Structures are given as C-alpha cells and as structure tokens.
Amino acid sequence: MAGKETAGGQRRANRQREEAEETEVEPETDVQERHEKLSEDVDSILDDIDEVLEENAEEFVRQYVQKGGE
Amino acid sequence: MTTEGAVRRIMGIETEYGISVPGQPGANAMLTSSQIVNSYPTAAAARARRARWDFEEETPLRDARGFDVTRDAADASQLTDEDLGLANVILTNGARLYVDHAHPEYSAPECTNPRDAALWDKAGEHVMLEALHRAAQIPGTAPIVLYKNNTDNKGASYGCHENYLMRRSTPFADIVKHVTPFFVSRPVFAGAGRVGIGQEGGQAGFQLSQRADFFEVEVGLETTLKRPIINTRDEPHADAEKYRRLHVIVGDANMSELATYLKLGTTSLVLAMVEDGWLREDLSVVQPVAALHDVSHDHGLGHLLTLHDGRRMTALQLQNEYHEQARKYVEDRYGSDVDQDTTDVLDEWESVLDRLAQDPMLLREELDWVAKLALLEGYRSRDDIDWDHPRLQLVDLQYTDIRPEKGLYARLASRDKMRRLFTDDEVARAVVRPPEDTRAYFRGRCLAQYGEQVAAASWDSVIFDIPGRDSLQRVPMLEPLRGTHAHVGELLDRCKTAGELVAVLTEGA
Numbered sequence: 001m002a003g004k005e006t007a008g009g010q011r012r013a014n015r016q017r018e019e020a021e022e023t024e025v026e027p028e029t030d031v032q033e034r035h036e037k038l039s040e041d042v043d044s045i046l047d048d049i050d051e052v053l054e055e056n057a058e059e060f061v062r063q064y065v066q067k068g069g070e
Numbered sequence: 071m072t073t074e075g076a077v078r079r080i081m082g083i084e085t086e087y088g089i090s091v092p093g094q095p096g097a098n099a100m101l102t103s104s105q106i107v108n109s110y111p112t113a114a115a116a117r118a119r120r121a122r123w124d125f126e127e128e129t130p131l132r133d134a135r136g137f138d139v140t141r142d143a144a145d146a147s148q149l150t151d152e153d154l155g156l157a158n159v160i161l162t163n164g165a166r167l168y169v170d171h172a173h174p175e176y177s178a179p180e181c182t183n184p185r186d187a188a189l190w191d192k193a194g195e196h197v198m199l200e201a202l203h204r205a206a207q208i209p210g211t212a213p214i215v216l217y218k219n220n221t222d223n224k225g226a227s228y229g230c231h232e233n234y235l236m237r238r239s240t241p242f243a244d245i246v247k248h249v250t251p252f253f254v255s256r257p258v259f260a261g262a263g264r265v266g267i268g269q270e271g272g273q274a275g276f277q278l279s280q281r282a283d284f285f286e287v288e289v290g291l292e293t294t295l296k297r298p299i300i301n302t303r304d305e306p307h308a309d310a311e312k313y314r315r316l317h318v319i320v321g322d323a324n325m326s327e328l329a330t331y332l333k334l335g336t337t338s339l340v341l342a343m344v345e346d347g348w349l350r351e352d353l354s355v356v357q358p359v360a361a362l363h364d365v366s367h368d369h370g371l372g373h374l375l376t377l378h379d380g381r382r383m384t385a386l387q388l389q390n391e392y393h394e395q396a397r398k399y400v401e402d403r404y405g406s407d408v409d410q411d412t413t414d415v416l417d418e419w420e421s422v423l424d425r426l427a428q429d430p431m432l433l434r435e436e437l438d439w440v441a442k443l444a445l446l447e448g449y450r451s452r453d454d455i456d457w458d459h460p461r462l463q464l465v466d467l468q469y470t471d472i473r474p475e476k477g478l479y480a481r482l483a484s485r486d487k488m489r490r491l492f493t494d495d496e497v498a499r500a501v502v503r504p505p506e507d508t509r510a511y512f513r514g515r516c517l518a519q520y521g522e523q524v525a526a527a528s529w530d531s532v533i534f535d536i537p538g539r540d541s542l543q544r545v546p547m548l549e550p551l552r553g554t555h556a557h558v559g560e561l562l563d564r565c566k567t568a569g570e571l572v573a574v575l576t577e578g579a
Contacts (some may be wrong), residue, residue: 042447042448046452060464063090063093066089066090069086070294070319
C-alpha cells in the first residue's frame, strides 16, 4: 500500500494552492456537486467498512473502558 | 544542513495506546499492557537478558546493578504482581517501549526534524502491532486490541505527548504567551476527531479533538488532573543549562501522517519564532481553556475567538496569522538558504489552511478529523442515524484500531484513500533502525549489536555489563546531537564487542 502521494510535498502543495486559488470563487453548485460525488465515494467505502466493523456496536463501545494515563 | 533553526530541532512523540480485551471488560490493563511490552522481540536481549531502563540517571555506576532485574525472557503470562508496571525495554530503533500506568507506551527516538519524528511515530504503530501478534501466541492469553486514540468516552483520557528541545535562555513567559493561542487553534488540522462532547462524551455530537475537553487550566505541571494547555514539566534529558524540553500534552494521537508531520513542523516553527523574539504581536485569546473547547466543538470552523486586544477571528484566521509570521520570519532569517524541511512545512501548512477555509471536505484524504467526519456523515445519511448512535461511536473508536484488517484508517489507506508521506519500506526500516543524526543512533545500534551486554539505558546513557569488568560501565550521552552515524558509525562498525567499544571510549584504545 505504497502511498499514492510521495513526500517532498512542495510541488504538490504549490499545485494545491493553485487549485485553491482557482476554486476560490466556485459557485455553490460546484460545492454541491463535489459533495454528491463525495457521498458516492463514501458509500462504497462504507460497504467495505461494514464488513470489518465490530458486531454489536453498543456492547462493544460500552465495554471499552480505560484507566487514565500520562 | 543545519541542525537547529526554523523547523529543525530535537523532537519526538510519546504515545499511550488504548488497550482492551474484547469481551473481557474487566481485564487488568496493567497486566495486558505488560504482556504487550514483554512480547516484543528485543533483538539479542530477547534471547538473553532485557536491557532495562536506567531510571536513576544520576546514580553511580555500581548502584545501577540493582535495577538490572534479571527476569530474562519470563513468560509474560507468569508475571507476578511485583512485575506489573515494570515492563520497560529499549528497542534497536532507539525507542522506549514500556507500561505507563495502565497503557502500553511507545516513546519514539529523538529526531532532528518533523518528517523523521512523524516516521518514527508511525513506526510505533507497527511495533505495537508486532507486539500484539506475539502476545496473541502466548497460550492462554485472550486477544488484546490496541487503539491509537486518547479517550474511552467515559471520562478517561491518555496522552500523546510531543517533546521539543528549546534554548534554555528563552523566557518561559514568552512561550506561554505566544504558544497558547497557537495550541488553542491547532486542532483545525491536528485534531483526530471525536464523537461525543464533554469528558464523558455524554453530549451527542462531533468535535475536532480527542483531548480538548480534558484541558482545564492554562499552565501547570500536572498531566493527569487539571491538565494544562502549557505543561511545565521540564526534564531536558540533556544539558539543563543549555536546553529546556517543552513537553506538549495538548495534542491528539494522529493516524494521518500529514497531521503528525504538520503538528510537529508548525509547532517547531512557532517555537523558533519565540526563541528568536520574532513574535511581537499579541495574539492572546480571552479565556484560552474555554476557547480551546469552543474551537474543538465547532467543526464548521466558523466560531469567532475573542483576542485580548478586542479583535475577533476564527481559529483558521488565527492559524493564518501564525503562518504569515512564519513565512516572514523564515524569509528574514534564512532567505534563499532556507532548508527543504522548512519550506515544505510552510507550503503544506498554507495549503491545508487554504483548503480548510474553502471546504474542509477537500482534506478528507489527508487529515484525521475530516476523514473520520466523512465516514460518520456517510453513516448518518445512509443509515439515517443520529450522533448518539453507538455505530458512530464505534467508527470513532475503530478508526484507530492498529490492526490493518480491522482499523478504519488502515482500510482507507489501503484503498489509497489516505495520503501517505512514507512508504511501507521506510516505516519497516524505522521499526528496527534508529535515526542517524541523533544520539538515538548510538543507543539503537548498541542494542542491536551488543544487546546481551547492555544492562540498562535511558535517553542520556547506555550502561554496559562487560564480562571481566567488576563494575558496570556507563556511557553518558547528554548531548542529543552526538552519537550520530557521522560521529560513531565507523567506531561501532569496528568494535565487534561491547568490551572493545568501552575500551576505546574509556581508554582511547
């Protein structure tokens, strides 16, 4: 699972900044479209995650009790 | 390359992991934590003796024998009460792995820059994973699960502490004044995200930070009660006349490599500006503890903080003020001689702040709180559930499960849905090898090649038990920038035994 991004992020950061500038004045509909695309992405991720989520969430979370640390 | 300046300084992260045995909520966490620590294979020491932590750094050599508990490779399941809490080993990568209260803790080796410090922090997750796998092989041991988070949502919090070596000459009041507003606003990118508001998570909702609600005072020595935004613990593990250690307890444990890297890099930059007296403007916020909570509780990033001078600005705008100052500072101090690490931190910081201002969801593959929120919002909308639903609390918890087959961060990363800064190979190397440009190099290599003769070690010493010598031989390492590959690499290559090494060091043989 080598990262799809590599280190040495300067070029990347600059590119992102350019993108940021370009999209600064994007209309609301673009944001909405992006979020719709995002929720499609997320849905496919959720299907994947459903398979590994611990069963009986309520019980599992209730039993996670820690002592303070530090 | 300079070792000090801008983002470069001695730094490192120590992380307490959440620990549980599913189905056995009553499991003794000190025992399970000891099982984890004792299961990790510690080079040659695992076969013969375990090098112990040298607690009493000032103690004369001969007394150190008392700490050399020759417990050998005791079966972790046979630990007695007396052993509980003692588990404490030094790794070949220069890190310390031990039981702190009721948690296994990984203290990463000292590094000189944020990228390395983030890499050796990530290596810690793999150290814990290996320990977990080994512990699972002990007959009769129930499977243990570890989480890199900071709260159980029932009132308990455990820490992820950053450490930065600073010039002793810097007035502490300057640190408090200039660093507090920075810490109050830092969760906008460094927060790991949390389902639940309040120390016990009783109020439904999402917030940026795991830790924010556990902070109750502005400055103090405590770490477990009345936690302060600025912690005054100051054991430099180095020459105290030259250095102080800033022990930062206000941060979250991050899975995101970018969040860890930025947290370290930006904080180091702010500290450099404080050391150089660059920050003149007072960005102090009114009631910083309440402000920290408010910032964390506002994932819309619109909350307006009130500054002492009456200005009102969001946490993002406050971060922009620091970023702008840092740009000017670096330009003024270094100009075109700026190092690549510093440039990269400045650029990444700016990019993240810009995109957070536009739409935080642009960072969903880069920052923990945004990645987590995207999943949570997905579940909320798909399953039509609200913030108090246990499934959302489970997503919050399981995001930090360190097992690649179960952890949600790991699932995202394996689908290329989290940006990584490090390759798997880099992380694997950092699990076993120390950084090359600090004293961690000497410590780690001594463990790797003379493990059986290392009786104890600490951040600033290695103690050898050399056959044929009456007393233990203590090698002090008070200067973090000595003991590097450049400094002792050839010497360590040459000395096949600890006896030879000690002879050279003490007699110049």
